[in-house]
Amino acid sequence: MKILVCISHVxxxxxxxxxxxxQTEFDSNGITFVIxxxxxxxxxxxxxxxxxxxxxxxxxxxxxxxxxxxxxxxxAIGADEAVRIDADPKDGSTVARxxxxxxxxxxxxxxxxxxxxxxxxxxxxxxxxxTYLDIPFVNACIGFELEGTNAKAVRExxxxxxxxxxxxxxxxxxxxxxxxxxxxxxxxxxxIMMARKKPLSVIAAGDTRVSTTVVSFExxxxxxxxxxxxxxxVEQLVELLHTEAKVI
Ligand SMILES: Cc1cc2nc3c(=O)[nH]c(=O)nc-3n(C[C@H](O)[C@H](O)[C@H](O)COP(=O)(O)OP(=O)(O)OC[C@H]3O[C@@H](n4cnc5c(N)ncnc54)[C@H](O)[C@@H]3O)c2cc1C
Numbered sequence: 001m002k003i004l005v006c007i008s009h010v011x012x013x014x015x016x017x018x019x020x021x022x023q024t025e026f027d028s029n030g031i032t033f034v035i036x037x038x039x040x041x042x043x044x045x046x047x048x049x050x051x052x053x054x055x056x057x058x059x060x061x062x063x064x065x066x067x068x069x070x071x072x073x074x075x076a077i078g079a080d081e082a083v084r085i086d087a088d089p090k091d092g093s094t095v096a097r098x099x100x101x102x103x104x105x106x107x108x109x110x111x112x113x114x115x116x117x118x119x120x121x122x123x124x125x126x127x128x129x130x131t132y133l134d135i136p137f138v139n140a141c142i143g144f145e146l147e148g149t150n151a152k153a154v155r156e157x158x159x160x161x162x163x164x165x166x167x168x169x170x171x172x173x174x175x176x177x178x179x180x181x182x183x184x185x186x187x188x189x190x191x192i193m194m195a196r197k198k199p200l201s202v203i204a205a206g207d208t209r210v211s212t213t214v215v216s217f218e219x220x221x222x223x224x225x226x227x228x229x230x231x232x233x234v235e236q237l238v239e240l241l242h243t244e245a246k247v248i
Pocket of ligand 1: 005006007008009026036038039060061062063064067088089090091092093095112113114115116117118119120121122123124125126214
């Protein structure tokens with residue numbers, strides 16, 4: 001069984017986000033990049049399948065050479081090989097097309113992505129990738145079990161859960177719940193050493209056309225500073241709610 005886990009390389013969630021070039025580009029200076037958190041849930045689920053079935057795991061990223069440390073981290077967690085499709089993607093549809101071009105040749109049984117990438121939050125790649133490959137797709141997956149080639153996937157829906165079944169090959173887009181947070185794998189020293197010897201191949205990107213381009217980014221307005229009031233000072237609280245917050 002062959003599993004492909006798509007890995008998005010995203011800014012650490014604690015990063016201070018800034019834009020440059022007239023608000024049209026993300027300023028990556030000084031930013032630490034990590035595996036997209038939703039992809040960590042997917043990779044850990046794939047690892048559990050590997051442990052019970054002997055499956056092989058390939059991780060793929062569409063990105064420049066700067067994404068390789070993120071792929072090496074996925075190898076240290078336990079993936080068997082990594083592939084970087086050499087491109088500078090600015091559009092989810094390009095990413096989906098490039099991964100599809102690669103995956104078509106490889107006959108993966110299961111493809112795992114995250115529900116969305118936490119940088120640009122496009123949520124475009126999984127659905128488009130499944131469409132390009134013409135395979136079943138389950139989004140927002142919070143549970144996944146396999147019995148041979150029969151798959152059972154659980155999705156989160158408003159106020160409840162939905163359970164679906166289908167046959168491999170299939171694409172699932174995972175999120176928290178696919179495995180528990182406490183089960184996420186942290187690379188151990190042995191894994192880090194082994195990852196150095198695992199194959200990381202770079203393949204040229206084919207069709208890098210984009211379907212949309214960014215006009216500008218905008219940050220949310222900064223919140224006003226907090227005013228601390230002594231717990232017993234009700235008079236001042238009422239005065240400020242009246243004159244500053246203007247809510248009474
Ligand atoms: C304006 C702009 C600038 C960008 N600049 C850069 C950059 O400098 N460097 C860079 O590496 N990327 C860059 N990107 C690409 C970005 O990180 C995403 O890869 C791309 O936008 C994916 O689209 P999405 O937000 O719809 O992904 P989503 O559909 O939200 O992602 C869902 C899942 O798809 C998979 N996925 C998404 N992107 C990738 C990927 N690239 N490779 C493998 N799997 C993936 C992951 O499993 C992810 O969890 C840029 C994107 C935009 C819009």
